[in-house]
Amino acid sequence: MWLPPSKLAKISKKDYASQVETLRIRLLQLQFELHKADFPVLVVFGGVDGGGKHETVNLLNEWLDPRFLRTLAYSEPTTEERERPRMWRFWRDLPVRGQIGLVLSGWYSQPLLDMAKHHSDQQRFEHELQQLRTFERMLSDDGALILKFWMHLSARQQQARLQKLAEDPQTIWQVKLQDWEHLHLYERFIDASETMLEQTHSANAPWQVIDGSEPRSRHLRVAQTLADALERRLRQPPRVPGKRFRPSAKKQLDKVDLSARLEGPAYRKRLNKGQARLIRLHQRAQHTQRSTLLVFEGWDAAGKGGAIRRLVRPLDARQYRLIPIAAPTDEELARHYLWRFWRHLPRAGQLCVFDRSWYGRVLVERIEGYASAAQWGRAYAEINEFEQELVESGIRLLKFWLHLSPEEQLARFEARKLNPLKHWKLTEEDWRNRAKWDDYAQAVEDMLARTSTPQAPWEVIAGNNKQHARVAVIEAVGKAMLRY
Numbered sequence: 062m063w064l065p066p067s068k069l070a071k072i073s074k075k076d077y078a079s080q081v082e083t084l085r086i087r088l089l090q091l092q093f094e095l096h097k098a099d100f101p102v103l104v105v106f107g108g109v110d111g112g113g114k115h116e117t118v119n120l121l122n123e124w125l126d127p128r129f130l131r132t133l134a135y136s137e138p139t140t141e142e143r144e145r146p147r148m149w150r151f152w153r154d155l156p157v158r159g160q161i162g163l164v165l166s167g168w169y170s171q172p173l174l175d176m177a178k179h180h181s182d183q184q185r186f187e188h189e190l191q192q193l194r195t196f197e198r199m200l201s202d203d204g205a206l207i208l209k210f211w212m213h214l215s216a217r218q219q220q221a222r223l224q225k226l227a228e229d230p231q232t233i234w235q236v237k238l239q240d241w242e243h244l245h246l247y248e249r250f251i252d253a254s255e256t257m258l259e260q261t262h263s264a265n266a267p268w269q270v271i272d273g274s275e276p277r278s279r280h281l282r283v284a285q286t287l288a289d290a291l292e293r294r295l296r297q298p299p300r301v302p303g304k305r306f307r308p309s310a311k312k313q314l315d316k317v318d319l320s321a322r323l324e325g326p327a328y329r330k331r332l333n334k335g336q337a338r339l340i341r342l343h344q345r346a347q348h349t350q351r352s353t354l355l356v357f358e359g360w361d362a363a364g365k366g367g368a369i370r371r372l373v374r375p376l377d378a379r380q381y382r383l384i385p386i387a388a389p390t391d392e393e394l395a396r397h398y399l400w401r402f403w404r405h406l407p408r409a410g411q412l413c414v415f416d417r418s419w420y421g422r423v424l425v426e427r428i429e430g431y432a433s434a435a436q437w438g439r440a441y442a443e444i445n446e447f448e449q450e451l452v453e454s455g456i457r458l459l460k461f462w463l464h465l466s467p468e469e470q471l472a473r474f475e476a477r478k479l480n481p482l483k484h485w486k487l488t489e490e491d492w493r494n495r496a497k498w499d500d501y502a503q504a505v506e507d508m509l510a511r512t513s514t515p516q517a518p519w520e521v522i523a524g525n526n527k528q529h530a531r532v533a534v535i536e537a538v539g540k541a542m543l544r545y
Contacts, residue, residue, distance in 0.1 A: 063258040064251060066213050066270040069278035077277040084284050085124045091291040095159055096129050098295060100204035101396075102161040104287060107169050109250070110240040111222035112212030112273035117283050118163050124284070131156050134165040144350070144409035146454035147171070148196060152403035157395035158204070168193055169257060176253040177246045186253070190260045195446050201265035202439055203397045206294050209266060210283055211258060212273035216247045222274075306438045308503055309510035317464050317521055323529040332528075335535035336375045342542040343376055343412060350409035352456045353542060356418045359463030360501075361491045362473040363524045368463065368534045369414055382407060386417035398422055398432075398440075399447055406451070419444055423508050428500050441511040448517040457545050458517045461534055462505065465524040467498055 072080075095102065104121075106114040118132060133154045142150045148168065156162035172189040175181035181189075197207055214222060223240055226232040243250060262268045271282055323331065346353060355372075357365045373381055384405045393401040399419060407413035422440040426432035432440070451458055474495070477487040494501065513519040520537050524530040 063211075063255055063268075063270055064213055065215065066211075066272050069272040069275045069282065071275055072277045072281065074277075077281070080281055081124075084281065084288065087288050088124055088284060088291075089126060091288060091295065092125055092129060092161065094295050095161070095291060097159065099158050100206060100294070101156045101158050102206045102287075102291065103156070103164060103200065103208070104161065105164040105167055105169070105207065105209040106212065107167075107173075107209065107254075108212030108271075108273060109214050109219050109247075110243050111219050111226065111236075112214050113276055113279050114165060114210075114212050115235060116276060117210075117212075117280055118165055120280050121163060121284065121287075125161065129160050130163070131160060132163045132165065133167065135167060135170070141408065144352075145406050146450055146456070148192070148450065149403060149406055151196070152397075152400060155200075155396050155400055157392070159395075168196065169261075173250065173253050173257060174243075176256075177243075177250040179249075186256070187260065190257060192450060194261055194263065194266075197261070197263070197266040199399070199443055199446075200397060202443075203436075205397075206290060207266040208287060208290055209261075209268045210286075211254070211268055211270045212279065213270060214273045216244070218274050219247065220244060300435075306434060309507045311506055311510050313506060313509050313521065314464055314502060317523050319464070319466050319469075319523050319525040321523045321529045322526040323532055324526070328528040328532065331532045332371065332535065335532060335539055336371070338539045339372070339535060339542070340375050342539060343380065346412070346457075346542060347380055347410040351545070352407045352409055353412045353538075354407060354451065354456050354458050355412070355414045355538065356420070356458070356460040357414065357416050357463070358418060358420050358424070358461070359522075359524065360465055360470055361494055362470050362477070362486075363463035363465045364527045364530050365416060365463055367527055368461075368522075368531045369416060371531045372535055372538065373412075373414065376412065380410070381412040381414065384413060384415045386415060386421065399443065402447075406456070419447070420508060420512075423512075424501065424504050425494075427504055428497055441508075444512050445514055445517075448512075448514070452516040457541060459538060459541050460517060460519050461537070462509065462519055462521045463524040463530055464521055467495075469525045470495065 106118060108114055122130065122132060131154075133151075133156075135150070138150065151168050154162070172181065172186060172193075176183075176186045201207055223236055223244065227236045258268050258270065269282075269286055271279055273279055343353075357369060359365050369383065373383065382405070389398070389401065402415070402419045405413065405415075422432055423437050423444070427437040448458055474487055474491065477483045509519050509521070520534075522530050522533050522537075
């Protein structure tokens with residue numbers, strides 16, 4: 062049993078003041094060291110209403126340097142937030158490396174309340190807890206230090222605490238009507254909380270259950286735990302690399318029929334038909350508020366840009382977004398690599414097209430050494446979990462790999478050199494990538510084998526003939542939008 066926690070001893074004002082002075086100096090020194098470190102800190106606060114979460118967060122804001130500290134407090138989701146997956150707003154707000162994020166009413170609040178209010182069942186509740194474990198594991202694997210504090214009060218203590226807050230003009234704002242409603246659900250809330258604490262406690266994201274009835278002791282316990290965890294982590298030696306990666310033996314690219322062609326009147330007829338159907342289906346998607354997310358990957362000069370242009374050309378530009386992905390910025394490098402993709406997810410009813418995507422982690426970052434073997438090796442599972450979450454939220458997800466032969470790529474490179482409208486597309490990087498064709502081919506085979514899932518399969522498009530590739534993409538998108 063996690064609850065109730067051991068009762069904290071009372072501390073006199075004099076002893077409290079003495080300990081606070083020493084502890085504040087230590088915390089500030091550690092925060093200064095953290096600012097130069099390569100990991101963020103997330104301090105998650107949960108617990109019963111009136112347990113002291115807000116007071117402790119306010120105190121940490123007073124004690125720590127506000128330049129490197131963010132308070133992430135959440136209330137009811139906005140319309141913009143409701144139109145995206147549940148975890149979108151939490152990914153969006155992640156602190157950068159070297160900073161501390163204090164999380165109030167975070168990712169645990171809604172699943173707990175839904176369970177306590179019987180708006181959810183046990184199966185759904187446990188599935189949501191699994192998503193939260195996955196979220197925290199991703200952040201922890203990427204280096205984040207995660208601490209979670211549960212502030213507990215008995216039902217009697219909670220009622221007394223709420224009454225005391227409501228009677229003080231300086232704290233009455235902390236008490237909401239829903240707090241009194243939740244008091245009547247106390248037993249249900251505690252039952253759900255026991256399950257949550259049990260299933261989401263881990264070595265990399267542990268829960269600390271704290272008696273919330275003694276404010277001074279509570280403040281010191283949280284601050285001391287944070288200081289100890291920071292010091293351990295800052296003194297920790299570098300991580301040992303993960304297990305060795307085994308390349309896939311499958312050769313799916315060899316099975317692609319690159320002789321497929323489509324030209325002349327037949328091409329124009331199928332293109333026009335596919336575009337017309339796409340217009341109707343996109344209008345229906347807007348009406349039903351169903352989002353579509355398209356991912357385009359492929360060899361340099363394989364025709365991604367041309368296929369995308371034909372795809373969106375007939376659509377209302379207000380209802381789709383093109384997201385071209387280049388090398389990550391400093392802001393993006395300071396967070397988990399999936400952060401920049403989460404923040405671009407479409408609103409309900411929109412079409413979103415990623416020209417390159419999160420698969421850069423297992424392609425260019427793998428081959429060029431921008432990600433360690435441990436980082437890109439675990440990315441396959443992280444990507445599958447990310448995409449599963451998108452699909453479960455109602456997003457229609459399609460992924461295209463545009464394939465062509467080395468000979469056709471070379472011919473297109475040479476043609477670009479002579480075309481004043483296209484020579485800007487040809488860079489030294491394209492030639493360097495071509496010299497590593499075999500390495501990239503193996504990375505693509507691994508990607509297809511490990512991330513083509515029932516909920517998000519890959520469509521490998523033969524791209525030696527551009528007209529065939531464009532129509533194949535448009536028809537595949539139309540077919541998927543018609544089916545779902």
